[in-house]
Amino acid sequence: MANTFRVVTKSGVSTDSSSPTDLYTTPSSTTSIVLALLVSNKHTSSIKATVVVSSDTTVSGAGATNADAHIIKDVSIEEETSLEIMSGQKYVLATTDVLKIYADNANLDVVFSFMEIT
Secondary structure, eight states, rough: OOOOEEEEEESSSSOOOSSOOEEOOOOOOOOOEEEEEEEOSSSSEEEEEEEEEEEOOBBBTTBBOOOOOEEEEEEOOOOTOETTTTOOOEEEEETTTTTEEESSSOHHHEEEEEEEEO
């Protein structure tokens, strides 16, 4: 098994909750470990941001298919500041799981760090 550290960066995110920005989709035959997610507000007023894990995988023993789950929902990020959402935490993303973000203003930068296990 190979472990590869990666980073994804975005400048600007969707403002439409029905069509959020896809930060990352876990490739086939891969498990990904989320290490950090930093969201920076570049705007001159606060922005409400939402981060969602979209999962349709089934975990043996859990009894049901996973569903979309909010990591944060409408969390206010003050003007010209950053929020590290996953500081010290780890999330596991299975094949086809998607990490998504949207906000009430597009002026966000996102830095997403993770490790892929293949």
